[in-house]
Amino acid sequence: MPEPSETDAREFCRAFDALQQEMEKVLVGQKEVIEGVLTAFFAGGHTLLEGAPGLGKTVLVRTLGDAAGLKFSRIQFTPDLMPGDIIGTNLIVEDEHGKKRFEFEPGPVFANLVLADEINRATPKTQSALLEAMQERQVSVSGVRHPVPSPFLVLATQNPLEMEGTYPLPEAQLDRFLLKLHVEYPGAEDLHEILRRTTTQDHPTAKPVDIGGWGRWQELIRSVPTAHEVEARAVYIVLATHPERAEAVPLAKKYVRYGASPRAAQALMLCAKISALRDGRFHVSKDDIDRWALPALRHRLILNFEGEAEGITTEAVIREALGA
Amino acid sequence: MDAVIERKLREGRSLLIRRDAVRLGAWFVAGALGVWVVLAVAAWRYPAVPWSIFSAGAVVVVAAAFAVLAAALRWRKQDAVALALDATRTTKDRFVTSLELGESGGEALRKELSVFARDYRFPDSLKPRAPRLPAALVATGIVLVLGVAALDHFRRAGLQPDIASASGLLEQAKREVARVASPESPLRKEEEKLEEARKQLGNSTDPMRDALRAIADLERRLASASASPLTDEEKEALAKALAENEPQAAQALSSGNDREAAEQIAQMDPEALAKALEQAAQHRENSRLQELARKAGEQARRELAQGLASAGNSGAQRRLQQALREMKAGGQGQQQQGQGQPGMDLAQGKGGEKQDGSAPEDNAPPGGSPGSEHDEGRGEDIKSEKDALAAKGSDEQLTGEMGQGASRVNTYSTAGGDNAQSTRATRDGGAAQSADLDAVTPENIPPGSRLLVKRYFESVRPKE
Numbered sequence: 001m002p003e004p005s006e007t008d009a010r011e012f013c014r015a016f017d018a019l020q021q022e023m024e025k026v027l028v029g030q031k032e033v034i035e036g037v038l039t040a041f042f043a044g045g046h047t048l049l050e051g052a053p054g055l056g057k058t059v060l061v062r063t064l065g066d067a068a069g070l071k072f073s074r075i076q077f078t079p080d081l082m083p084g085d086i087i088g089t090n091l092i093v094e095d096e097h098g099k100k101r102f103e104f105e106p107g108p109v110f111a112n113l114v115l116a117d118e119i120n121r122a123t124p125k126t127q128s129a130l131l132e133a134m135q136e137r138q139v140s141v142s143g144v145r146h147p148v149p150s151p152f153l154v155l156a157t158q159n160p161l162e163m164e165g166t167y168p169l170p171e172a173q174l175d176r177f178l179l180k181l182h183v184e185y186p187g188a189e190d191l192h193e194i195l196r197r198t199t200t201q202d203h204p205t206a207k208p209v210d211i212g213g214w215g216r217w218q219e220l221i222r223s224v225p226t227a228h229e230v231e232a233r234a235v236y237i238v239l240a241t242h243p244e245r246a247e248a249v250p251l252a253k254k255y256v257r258y259g260a261s262p263r264a265a266q267a268l269m270l271c272a273k274i275s276a277l278r279d280g281r282f283h284v285s286k287d288d289i290d291r292w293a294l295p296a297l298r299h300r301l302i303l304n305f306e307g308e309a310e311g312i313t314t315e316a317v318i319r320e321a322l323g324a
Numbered sequence: 325m326d327a328v329i330e331r332k333l334r335e336g337r338s339l340l341i342r343r344d345a346v347r348l349g350a351w352f353v354a355g356a357l358g359v360w361v362v363l364a365v366a367a368w369r370y371p372a373v374p375w376s377i378f379s380a381g382a383v384v385v386v387a388a389a390f391a392v393l394a395a396a397l398r399w400r401k402q403d404a405v406a407l408a409l410d411a412t413r414t415t416k417d418r419f420v421t422s423l424e425l426g427e428s429g430g431e432a433l434r435k436e437l438s439v440f441a442r443d444y445r446f447p448d449s450l451k452p453r454a455p456r457l458p459a460a461l462v463a464t465g466i467v468l469v470l471g472v473a474a475l476d477h478f479r480r481a482g483l484q485p486d487i488a489s490a491s492g493l494l495e496q497a498k499r500e501v502a503r504v505a506s507p508e509s510p511l512r513k514e515e516e517k518l519e520e521a522r523k524q525l526g527n528s529t530d531p532m533r534d535a536l537r538a539i540a541d542l543e544r545r546l547a548s549a550s551a552s553p554l555t556d557e558e559k560e561a562l563a564k565a566l567a568e569n570e571p572q573a574a575q576a577l578s579s580g581n582d583r584e585a586a587e588q589i590a591q592m593d594p595e596a597l598a599k600a601l602e603q604a605a606q607h608r609e610n611s612r613l614q615e616l617a618r619k620a621g622e623q624a625r626r627e628l629a630q631g632l633a634s635a636g637n638s639g640a641q642r643r644l645q646q647a648l649r650e651m652k653a654g655g656q657g658q659q660q661q662g663q664g665q666p667g668m669d670l671a672q673g674k675g676g677e678k679q680d681g682s683a684p685e686d687n688a689p690p691g692g693s694p695g696s697e698h699d700e701g702r703g704e705d706i707k708s709e710k711d712a713l714a715a716k717g718s719d720e721q722l723t724g725e726m727g728q729g730a731s732r733v734n735t736y737s738t739a740g741g742d743n744a745q746s747t748r749a750t751r752d753g754g755a756a757q758s759a760d761l762d763a764v765t766p767e768n769i770p771p772g773s774r775l776l777v778k779r780y781f782e783s784v785r786p787k788e
Contacts, residue, residue: 003429003430003431003432003433004430004432004433005431005432006432006435009432225421225425225428225429225430225433227417227420227421227423227424227425228424229407229417229420229424230417230420230421279416280436281416281436282429282430282432282433282436283417283418283421283425283429283433283436283437284417285416285417285418285421286410286417287413287416287417288416
């Protein structure tokens with residue numbers, strides 16, 4: 001594995017910061033969400049954004065596409081949306097000789113950045129259409145595999161599940177999201193700024209930023225070393241959410257049905273490495289891991305009936321695992 | 325590993341050891357001082373408990389040494405030091421990382437770790453600071469130590485006159501022993517014991533009591549030593565048995581001249597003595613004679629001669645006993661005068677059964693006399709105090725007495741409550757009661773109760 005160099009690290013930070021600044025030109029507040037989305041973007045993971053309607057989720061993803069200069073597509077999930085509407089379908093086409101044949105018409109999933117807007121409004125069948133693309137980076141239609149372009153990142157938005165007309169995402173699909181970020185309601189100052197930017201003629205837009213090759217950063221991030229003692233922190237946090245494990249915290253033992261999967265530990269480490277690089281370090285610290293515990297684990301825990309009945313949140317379990 | 329990081333780890337280890345040594349030391353010293361104070365209090369109350377004011381310093385030094393040792397053992401490994409330094413949350417786990425990845429992590433990592441270590445300043449949380457609770461306990465312990473030392477000092481200072489008196493008493497006893505006992509007498513050993521007791525007075529909480537006890541012990545030993553091995557009846561029986569063959573010995577025994585009898589018996593043929601003992605023992609069952617008769621002739625002769633010789637020499641011992649008794653009485657007088665309390669029980673468990681307050685006889689049984697004189701005084705004093713207290717606070721039961729005047733019975737046919745209008749019947753009764761009150765008032769009612777009696781009659785009087 002190549003060793004991370006100071007130059008690479010500096011350039012990475014510059015690219016990250018440039019993207020962040022461009023996005024903050026358009027989006028008011030939501031600094032943590034922007035940082036989370038960018039971290040997932042550089043880590044090569046998918047992001048699930050949850051928040052009430054009108055908080056700028058769609059704008060955020062669109063802005064990222066604009067700033068990163070990547071091919072962007074948007075899928076509005078509705079109850080009558082079919083899987084073919086997402087991944088594409090075979091159409092009968094007639095050539096110049098009058099012969100008819102099937103030709104694959106790619107769906108909106110064939111893009112670098114796919115915004116799955118209000119993903120929980122579609123039926124589980126349609127939601128599952130994204131599964132293969134998210135994990136395998138390919139879609140299969142009529143036995144033929146079609147690879148999606150690289151990078152391929154799904155940024156899904158969803159309304160809180162208790163709202164009407166929504167379908168909870170399958171656990172397998174939830175696990176494929178690197179991070180789940182909560183989009184909070186803006187404060188008064190941010191609202192003033194939103195009004196100023198959106199109701200006047202001074203309407204800012206994001207300009208494309210040269211990020212120097214997405215694939216390059218993937219290698220750099222993965223080359224950041226981690227001490228065993230620090231890695232043990234990630235392992236502990238994940239195991240502490242498993243009710244049957246000795247490391248389980250009391251809340252997990254009582255209210256959790258299934259703990260976080262190994263993907264959670266992977267997500268923790270990747271995000272921690274990005275944080276370390278951004279902090280000018282070439283090694284991961286426990287603080288970096290703790291920093292990403294909530295967004296990386298909150299959607300991977302499944303509470304039992306008692307936990308849901310008592311109103312326990314997965315965040316409470318994770319905070320207990322963190323010792324907070 | 326980078327030299328700078330290694331140096332920082334060494335410095336960190338030193339800091340951690342000092343921090344823990346102070347922290348543990350505070351607890352250890354607090355605990356040790358606690359034990360020391362308990363021992364001090366126990367020693368103050370019971371002088372037999374081994375303790376010294378100077379041991380406080382040793383306690384502190386030993387506890388501190390243990391704390392340093394424990395701290396050094398805890399931080400002997402570099403891994404533990406690195407983890408502890410990283411746990412301060414000021415290092416971003418750089419020390420742990422440097423231990424594991426310092427060599428293999430790449431140039432950028434090595435440089436970063438080295439720069440960090442060079443500029444790193446240990447946080448204040450690592451600096452030695454005594455925890456408040458044990459520090460307060462140690463401070464309390466030191467105050468207690470000083471308090472105990474001061475009390476000990478004042479107690480010893482207060483006891484000096486007593487020690488001097490008690491020492492004088494024992495010196496006097498020694499002089500008496502020296503005056504009475506010949507140079508080769510076994511009584512000379514008693515001088516050494518008295519001197520030993522005199523030396524111990526410095527550690528005593530009650531020197532006069534201990535001096536009196538030493539004298540009482542000596543007195544008891546003397547009484548035991550001066551006892552004859554045979555009773556008068558046994559001597560008489562043995563004299564009869566010896567009358568035929570050893571008339572001089574028989575004569576000495578009959579006349580009570582034990583010393584002469586001892587000399588004669590010492591020169592007798594063991595076989596003849598054995599026969600005489602057997603003959604005398606036939607008429608006296610369960611006696612010392614039978615015991616002697618069962619022994620070999622030579623042994624019996626030696627024991628009997630020694631016993632009689634010892635009893636024959638008891639004149640000097642008796643004079644000494646008498647002198648000791650007088651000294652003891654004088655010493656008790658001093659003790660009571662000095663302490664303002666009744667005499668102490670010197671012979672508790674030895675001969676203190678005598679509780680009737682009678683004076684001990686000169687020839688009282690061995691072991692009974694030394695303590696009995698002291699038991700009685702205390703018992704009487706306590707009893708008399710109790711009686712006096714009881715007499716002061718006792719209640720007096722008074723008996724009723726029938727008077728001589730006319731009596732009258734009133735029965736109210738109608739009820740009259742507190743607020744009811746009175747009827748003629750109750751008014752009549754009320755008038756009678758008024759007369760009753762007038763009759764009662766001149767009686768010899770205690771002044772404190774007079775108002776109550778008056779209020780009673782007023783309350784039962786019908787309202788107008």
